[in-house]
Amino acid sequence: MRRRIPIIITFIVGTALIMAMFIPHTPFSSLDENLSVYFDIIAVFAFILGGGNLLRVHLEKIQKKKRDWQFSIVTVVGFLFMLIIGFFKVGGPPGLSGDFLAEGSWFRFMFEAVFNPLQATMFSLLAFFVASAAYRAFRAKTKEATILLIAAFIILVGRTPIGHYFTSWLPKQLDFLHVPTLASWIMGWPNTAGQRAIMIGIALGVIATSLRIILGIERPYLGAEK
Amino acid sequence: MSVVEKLGNVDRRIIFLLIALAVIIPLVFNISFMEHPSPIVQTIFDKIESLPNGSKILLPFDYGPSTAPELEPMATAVTRHCCKKNHKMYIMALWPTGQAQALRVIEDVIEEEFPEKVYGTDYVHLGYKAGGYGLINTILADLKKMYTTDAEGTHIDEIGMMSDVQNLRDFAFICNFSAGFPGLKEWVQFAGDPGDIPVAGGTTAVSAPLLYPYYPRQMLGLMGGLKGAAEYEAALVHGYPEYEKVYQRAIAIMGPQAIAHLVIIIFIIIGNITFFIEKKRAKKSD
Numbered sequence: 001m002r003r004r005i006p007i008i009i010t011f012i013v014g015t016a017l018i019m020a021m022f023i024p025h026t027p028f029s030s031l032d033e034n035l036s037v038y039f040d041i042i043a044v045f046a047f048i049l050g051g052g053n054l055l056r057v058h059l060e061k062i063q064k065k066k067r068d069w070q071f072s073i074v075t076v077v078g079f080l081f082m083l084i085i086g087f088f089k090v091g092g093p094p095g096l097s098g099d100f101l102a103e104g105s106w107f108r109f110m111f112e113a114v115f116n117p118l119q120a121t122m123f124s125l126l127a128f129f130v131a132s133a134a135y136r137a138f139r140a141k142t143k144e145a146t147i148l149l150i151a152a153f154i155i156l157v158g159r160t161p162i163g164h165y166f167t168s169w170l171p172k173q174l175d176f177l178h179v180p181t182l183a184s185w186i187m188g189w190p191n192t193a194g195q196r197a198i199m200i201g202i203a204l205g206v207i208a209t210s211l212r213i214i215l216g217i218e219r220p221y222l223g224a225e226k
Numbered sequence: 227m228s229v230v231e232k233l234g235n236v237d238r239r240i241i242f243l244l245i246a247l248a249v250i251i252p253l254v255f256n257i258s259f260m261e262h263p264s265p266i267v268q269t270i271f272d273k274i275e276s277l278p279n280g281s282k283i284l285l286p287f288d289y290g291p292s293t294a295p296e297l298e299p300m301a302t303a304v305t306r307h308c309c310k311k312n313h314k315m316y317i318m319a320l321w322p323t324g325q326a327q328a329l330r331v332i333e334d335v336i337e338e339e340f341p342e343k344v345y346g347t348d349y350v351h352l353g354y355k356a357g358g359y360g361l362i363n364t365i366l367a368d369l370k371k372m373y374t375t376d377a378e379g380t381h382i383d384e385i386g387m388m389s390d391v392q393n394l395r396d397f398a399f400i401c402n403f404s405a406g407f408p409g410l411k412e413w414v415q416f417a418g419d420p421g422d423i424p425v426a427g428g429t430t431a432v433s434a435p436l437l438y439p440y441y442p443r444q445m446l447g448l449m450g451g452l453k454g455a456a457e458y459e460a461a462l463v464h465g466y467p468e469y470e471k472v473y474q475r476a477i478a479i480m481g482p483q484a485i486a487h488l489v490i491i492i493f494i495i496i497g498n499i500t501f502f503i504e505k506k507r508a509k510k511s512d
Contacts, residue, residue, distance in 0.1 A: 120291050162259065
């Protein structure tokens with residue numbers, strides 16, 4: 001019974017939502033609307049679960065003094081500090097309904113002075129690793145690798161203003177060889193064709209999986225069977 | 227070790243140093259290049275330009291500080307354009323970090339450059355709400371069901387410009403700035419398509435190829451990375467020549483990016499030349 005009831009609920013809700021897609025009239029339209037609100041409410045609880053899980057994992061690491069446990073102290077202290085100053089709007093407007101990012105609030109200061117530069121720094125480092133990886137990995141070892149290399153080369157040049165000057169001397173009849181035109185062609189045709197194929201494949205996979213879940217063939221949401 | 231071998235195995239610290247110089251030198255000497263808006267970017271500019279003054283435009287800020295260097299310039303340029311056209315701007319975020327990013331643009335562009343704009347009449351900041359595409363699906367039918375207050379906690383019914391907004395269909399245009407999920411793709415799938423609302427936006431350079439399948443029928447236009455932002459700035463300068471003397475951030479930082487790309491290309495060429503020389507030598511010795 002404990003397994004049958006969730007399967008029945010899934011079947012009824014899933015079928016009703018599919019019907020709502022094709023019958024945009026009451027009660028189906030309001031069903032779709034209300035269930036979307038439930039989804040949004042549940043999404044909020046994901047934050048509580050995520051925060052709880054983060055604390056559980058790191059407190060356990062500190063308690064058992066696992067490898068690099070000192071970093072977990074920084075994580076837990078940082079998390080609790082931001083949570084408290086954000087929740088109580090320290091330095092900001094009084095009351096719980098005010099803006100936690102208001103001028104003068106501690107949360108705003110921490111976001112601007114700590115979080116912002118830290119995230120920007122982490123992401124900026126990618127430029128260095130991408131350059132090093134491109135130098136080592138982009139070798140024309142096979143036919144496929146050569147095609148990839150040529151495409152990457154055109155996109156790299158075409159996505160900069162230099163690309164425009166590179167072939168601007170070409171006569172109008174050879175405009176199709178202009179680097180930005182070639183870059184746009186690669187993005188607009190081979191790339192789009194590949195992306196569409198992948199997207200259609202994913203969509204078919206999602207439909208198949210959804211049907212399996214609605215029909216009770218696949219039951220990942222029930223967890224492991226005891 | 228021969229010269230060829232040395233060039234084929236350049237120490238990564240040298241690559242890092244050259245990339246750093248490729249970025250720093252053009253920044254210090256203010257090296258920048260002329261930009262030319264491509265059709266995919268120009269359509270966004272034309273759409274905002276062609277809308278009647280005072281049209282309602284939704285601007286979702288779905289990114290964080292890590293992608294701000296790419297997305298903030300385009301958000302700034304679009305907001306500036308909306309202000310120039312006196313459009314009503316409805317700012318929101320599907321990303322928790324998006325609210326703070328939106329606040330930066332509000333302060334730097336709307337409040338500083340257009341002090342005559344009144345909060346609640348010309349623009350409103352609805353802030354962040356959880357739910358991702360679920361939220362888009364909900365507000366497509368009823369916006370006030372999810373947004374009962376703005377980011378500052380003011381009740382939605384007390385905000386003048388919200389009185390004639392019931393759902394997403396009331397917006398003339400949605401221009402999203404996104405760095406991933408949920409983002410532009412979800413705005414196209416859950417708002418643009420079912421609601422028949424024109425959607426366009428900007429995304430990071432790495433995400434741009436994933437969005438091309440939606441252009442031009444489902445997505446009006448796309449600003450891909452810093453290049454897209456610079457092209458929008460170029461279109462804005464062309465349309466509003468008074469901005470010629472105003473600092474255009476994306477155009478300014480496209481210089482370092484262009485030089486850095488050149489350095490990467492040179493390294494790829496060197497890597498391939500040495501690869502072929504070594505391959506030829508190996509064949510000979512066999």
